[in-house]
Every structure is written in structure tokens, then in C-alpha cells.
Amino acid sequence: MRRKLVVGNWKLNGSLAANAALLDSLLREQGSWTCDAAVCAPYPYLAQLNERLIGSTLNWGAQDCSAHESGAYTGEVSAAMVAEFGCRYVIVGHSERRAMHGESDQIVADKAKRALAHGLTPIVCVGETLAEREAGVTDEIVKRQISAVIHTLAHCISQIVVAYEPVWAIGTGRTASPDEAQAVHHVLRAKLHAATERADAMQILYGGSVKADNAATLFAQADIDGGLIGGAALKAADFVAICRAAG
Numbered sequence: 001m002r003r004k005l006v007v008g009n010w011k012l013n014g015s016l017a018a019n020a021a022l023l024d025s026l027l028r029e030q031g032s033w034t035c036d037a038a039v040c041a042p043y044p045y046l047a048q049l050n051e052r053l054i055g056s057t058l059n060w061g062a063q064d065c066s067a068h069e070s071g072a073y074t075g076e077v078s079a080a081m082v083a084e085f086g087c088r089y090v091i092v093g094h095s096e097r098r099a100m101h102g103e104s105d106q107i108v109a110d111k112a113k114r115a116l117a118h119g120l121t122p123i124v125c126v127g128e129t130l131a132e133r134e135a136g137v138t139d140e141i142v143k144r145q146i147s148a149v150i151h152t153l154a155h156c157i158s159q160i161v162v163a164y165e166p167v168w169a170i171g172t173g174r175t176a177s178p179d180e181a182q183a184v185h186h187v188l189r190a191k192l193h194a195a196t197e198r199a200d201a202m203q204i205l206y207g208g209s210v211k212a213d214n215a216a217t218l219f220a221q222a223d224i225d226g227g228l229i230g231g232a233a234l235k236a237a238d239f240v241a242i243c244r245a246a247g
């Protein structure tokens with residue numbers, strides 16, 4: 001039986017004061033869900049998460065890491081640095097980074113490898129654009145994206161978390177239907193099965209306009225093991241409700 005996991009992706013939001021208020025509310029409610037839960041914050045706030053969340057049931061993480069170990073890469077932050085702040089997770093390959101920062105499948109796979117090398121669990125995001133869905137190539141796109149990670153991580157592939165996030169559902173209020181999401185999750189799990197005996201134990205999250213009122217039906221699907229939550233992760237009541245929907 002896989003445990004459900006709910007991860008908040010704060011994106012480019014927050015301040016020391018706003019984070020403190022949000023974290024205090026989440027900590028007050030942490031006894032009201034049993035799933036695994038985490039929040040992923042901008043880098044400067046990782047120290048704050050480390051300080052506030054240590055000893056709680058909430059885990060935390062970063063939203064990206066460098067594909068490089070160290071060196072002359074101005075502005076980059078390494079997996080080793082992220083790990084120093086107690087992070088358990090790091091999101092890699094979010095569609096906003098693929099689209100706005102030109103991250104290729106191979107760069108995403110290299111980032112996942114760096115994360116694992118430093119004891120972090122990479123949450124590897126895959127997903128098709130609206131044009132790709134309308135062209136009927138969704139399965140090919142997500143298989144291509146996950147293949148690069150499978151190839152690069154080899155026998156370590158079972159240590160990642162996968163997040164299926166259709167680009168057309170992110171921040172748009174338009175969610176994939178539970179059936180549409182389940183169909184892609186099934187494709188992804190089949191692909192993982194071909195690479196590892198442990199595919200049944202791997203968590204595959206759904207992301208894209210998950211809200212308190214649609215979370216339970218999404219999470220009830222056979223291959224949906226939780227969610228990667230953007231907008232709704234910024235309001236404590238919404239994030240708590242989504243965690244509760246996961247169990």
C-alpha cells in the first residue's frame with residue numbers, strides 16, 4: 001500500500017512574516033491528516049523551514065537545484081546546499097522551468113541525479129502542453145520525459161517521486177478529470193514497471209489546479225498517490241483540507 005503525499009509548491013511567493021503565519025497554521029493542524037506532507041519554498045526561506053518544521057510531521061524542500069556540483073555557475077544553488085537545510089525533497093523539471101528556463105529532459109534528469117546523490121528525493125515533474133494534448137501525443141510526451149530520467153538514474157529510479165502536471169491545468173483552474181489524470185498515471189507507472197521491480201511502491205503525484213473540493217476524487221484513483229499543489233498551498237485552510245482529503 002503506497003502512502004499518499006501532498007506537496008505544496010509555493011513558487012515565487014512568500015516573505016518571512018507570511019511564511020511564519022502559514023507554517024504556524026499548518027503546524028497547529030498537523031495532527032488532522034495522516035498522509036505525508038511537505039512544502040517547497042524559495043531558497044532563501046529554507047533556513048526558516050528548517051528552524052520551524054524540525055520535529056514536526058511536515059517535511060520541506062526546494063523548488064529546483066543545479067545540475068552541477070559546484071563551480072562557476074552564478075546564481076545556481078546546488079543539491080548539496082539544499083541538503084544542508086534539512087530538505088527532504090527537491091522539485092525538478094517543473095513545467096515553468098522547462099518552458100521559461102529552457103530545461104531539457106536531460107538537464108532535468110541530471111538535476112534528479114544530483115539530488116539523489118545528496119540524499120534528497122527529487123520530485124520529477126512531467127506533463128504535456130495543451131497543443132500536445134490536442135494533437136493526441138500526451139502519452140508520447142510523458143514517456144519521453146520520464147525515459148530520460150530512467151536512463152540517467154538506472155537502478156536508482158525507484159527512489160524518485162514523479163509528478164504528472166498537465167501544463168494546461170497549472171494555475172488555470174482547469175483540472176484534468178480524475179479519469180484523464182488516472183490514464184496518464186497508468187502510462188507512467190507502466191513505464192516505470194519496465195525499469196524497476198519497485199514501480200508499485202513509487203509515488204506518482206498529480207498537479208494542476210488541485211483544490212480542496214476536487215482533491216478527494218483525484219486521490220481516489222488507483223495510480224494517483226497525492227498531489228503537487230501550487231495556488232492552494234498558499235492558504236493554510238486549503239492546504240490542510242487537501243492533506244485531509246489524502247487521508
Ligand code: PGA
Binds near residue numbers: 169171172208210
Ligand atoms: P497550481 O500549480 O496548483 O496552482 O495549478 C501546481 C504546480 O504548478 O505545481
